[in-house]
Amino acid sequence: NAGVTQTPKFQVLKTGQSMTLQCAQDMNHEYMSWYRQDPGMGLRLIHYSVGAGITDQGEVPNGYNVSRSTTEDFPLRLLSAAPSQTSVYFCASSYRYGGGEAKLFFGSGTQLSVL
Amino acid sequence: QKEVEQDPGPLSVPEGAIVSLNCTYSNSAFQYFMWYRQYSRKGPELLMYTYSSGNKEDGRFTAQVDKSSKYISLFIRDSQPSDSATYLCATRVGGSQGNLIFGKGTKLSVKP
Numbered sequence: 084n085a086g087v088t089q090t091p092k093f094q095v096l097k098t099g100q101s102m103t104l105q106c107a108q109d110m111n112h113e114y115m116s117w118y119r120q121d122p123g124m125g126l127r128l129i130h131y132s133v134g135a136g137i138t139d140q141g142e143v144p145n146g147y148n149v150s151r152s153t154t155e156d157f158p159l160r161l162l163s164a165a166p167s168q169t170s171v172y173f174c175a176s177s178y179r180y181g182g183g184e185a186k187l188f189f190g191s192g193t194q195l196s197v198l
Numbered sequence: 199q200k201e202v203e204q205d206p207g208p209l210s211v212p213e214g215a216i217v218s219l220n221c222t223y224s225n226s227a228f229q230y231f232m233w234y235r236q237y238s239r240k241g242p243e244l245l246m247y248t249y250s251s252g253n254k255e256d257g258r259f260t261a262q263v264d265k266s267s268k269y270i271s272l273f274i275r276d277s278q279p280s281d282s283a284t285y286l287c288a289t290r291v292g293g294s295q296g297n298l299i300f301g302k303g304t305k306l307s308v309k310p
Binding site: 087116118124125126127128131141160173175186187189190191192 | 243247
């Protein structure tokens, strides 16, 4: 099992460009989520999904779009990149949403710089 | 006030020391408490999980929750250089609300 796979690992964008961060998991997990991690701010939830076709906003959703057409994939789209979106992005998945031990499996992250 | 507060450190200790990492939280509805460990340039991984109050021990690691004071602790005994990482506390309410709320993380360095 590969677990949670994120691509690319590094990306540099110019202000106003759009791009998609890819996330795939092979554990048949129901729950998937995107976090951004900034110095001094910790991990903040951007968007999450509790199953194919179902998504919802987290703490910092503005400027990002998600969709979940399959159980395995949960891409994160930056609509018009801004320097404030410079961050490290983590995708995470869990076998279920809510109740009991919420063990999140994280990908290795995407380091994004917006110039 | 953020719902989970954690001193970011950094914290530097000599090898073999006992390490104490702490978080406080504000919402008394939180029931599940976790500690994640994150090595440099890696994603976090679950280290310890505790439900409600009490202690949980796993090898050199002990997680402690005091709900009366809304305090979460992680103790590392006989610390090793391989324990050098950022430690994030996390919590969430019970029921169907499954999203975790993370502390900012404490960066720990264990010197040989």
